[in-house]
Amino acid sequence: MEKLVILLNGPSSRGKSSLAQLLQGLILARRRERYEIISIDDFLTMNAQDSIYEEDVYAISPNLCEVASAALETAGGVIVDHVITSKRIFDQLTDALHGYRVWMIRVSCPLEVLRKREAARGDRCPGFAEASAAYLFPKDGYDLTVDTHCMTAADNAERIYAHCLHKAVLYIHGKGGSAAECEHYKPLFPECEVVGLDYQTFTPWEAGAEIRAAVEGLNAEGKRVILVANSIGAYFSMNAGIDGMIEKAWFISPIVDMEKLITDMMRWANVTEAELEARGVIHTSFGEDLSWNYLRYVRSHPTRWTVPTRILYGSRDNLTSHETIRDFAERHNARLTVMEGGEHWFHTEEQMRFLDEWIY
Numbered sequence: 001m002e003k004l005v006i007l008l009n010g011p012s013s014r015g016k017s018s019l020a021q022l023l024q025g026l027i028l029a030r031r032r033e034r035y036e037i038i039s040i041d042d043f044l045t046m047n048a049q050d051s052i053y054e055e056d057v058y059a060i061s062p063n064l065c066e067v068a069s070a071a072l073e074t075a076g077g078v079i080v081d082h083v084i085t086s087k088r089i090f091d092q093l094t095d096a097l098h099g100y101r102v103w104m105i106r107v108s109c110p111l112e113v114l115r116k117r118e119a120a121r122g123d124r125c126p127g128f129a130e131a132s133a134a135y136l137f138p139k140d141g142y143d144l145t146v147d148t149h150c151m152t153a154a155d156n157a158e159r160i161y162a163h164c165l166h167k168a169v170l171y172i173h174g175k176g177g178s179a180a181e182c183e184h185y186k187p188l189f190p191e192c193e194v195v196g197l198d199y200q201t202f203t204p205w206e207a208g209a210e211i212r213a214a215v216e217g218l219n220a221e222g223k224r225v226i227l228v229a230n231s232i233g234a235y236f237s238m239n240a241g242i243d244g245m246i247e248k249a250w251f252i253s254p255i256v257d258m259e260k261l262i263t264d265m266m267r268w269a270n271v272t273e274a275e276l277e278a279r280g281v282i283h284t285s286f287g288e289d290l291s292w293n294y295l296r297y298v299r300s301h302p303t304r305w306t307v308p309t310r311i312l313y314g315s316r317d318n319l320t321s322h323e324t325i326r327d328f329a330e331r332h333n334a335r336l337t338v339m340e341g342g343e344h345w346f347h348t349e350e351q352m353r354f355l356d357e358w359i360y
Helices: 016-031 054-074 087-096 111-121 128-134 153-165 179-185 204-220 232-238 258-268 273-279 292-300 322-331 349-359
Strands: 004-009 035-039 077-082 101-108 144-147 167-172 192-197 224-230 248-252 281-283 289-291 309-314 335-339
Touching: 004 016, 004 153, 016 035, 016 077, 016 153, 035 054, 054 077, 054 087, 101 153, 111 128, 144 153, 167 179, 167 204, 167 232, 179 192, 179 224, 192 204, 204 224, 204 232, 204 292, 224 232, 232 248, 258 289, 258 292, 273 281, 273 292, 289 292, 309 322, 309 349, 322 335, 335 349
Parallel strands: 004 077, 004 101, 035 077, 101 144, 167 192, 167 224, 224 248, 248 309, 309 335
Antiparallel strands: 281 289
């Protein structure tokens, strides 16, 4: 399971500590995962008499980073409550957390409210909150900004949870399959909403449009989308223009070179390109229709896919050669897993057990 870092960055007295605790409780209640809170307050001694400078924060930053990294070894994730006021402090933290997904949340409120909160708490040197607001780093590039004046801490915790942790798995079936197959994947993605799409069209340009609409709908609900696609469903997905809209993909026996598959089927059916162009559509004895328009589309729309992808492939796949799948994986930086003896259709008890272990 992916471990996340939620960075709450904002000036002192903006309510980050309360927000972190509420978010921690929300995650535990809904996902049964323990997120550790790593707070700058645990590394600095703050009071109303002594000022805190950037050098002070930079000096304790290695300790904070070390504790955060160690917490990720055992906890489900971490919530970092920080006041970052320089690039070098920011770089220390991001370097230490390299390899983990860091969600950057800016915690803000109006300056006049900040001053009143600082005065009311009485344990901060006057002016520290305003100074940290002025020098906050980075100024932009955040995944989400929450305002602790306009919204309650509970509402902001809900917003952060929805933005960072609310995931949906969209299952795209292969030929002859159905959306109902998504039920198999629900226990494998317990932290996610799992839905299937019963697409009604069967060309890459039409089915791709249906898939894109489904992903757009999930994104509009604030959900981060993980794609699980089977066979030709993977090919349709790669023609949906959704690269920037999904987080990652799991492909099972994907069709990754449709032109080669079509020309192979033409060879099996003893059909030449000239015949296919002249007749438009040719029905074959093995149940597949060959279409000239389909072939033309495939040739004019080479696959472009930039989503982090894992691929499961059976060594006895009769539609895609091992050389073809390996070449695709290398060109698209995908992680390829081969099941020896596996088929294109993963359906036996042994194959399904292998599939489940591959995902889990």
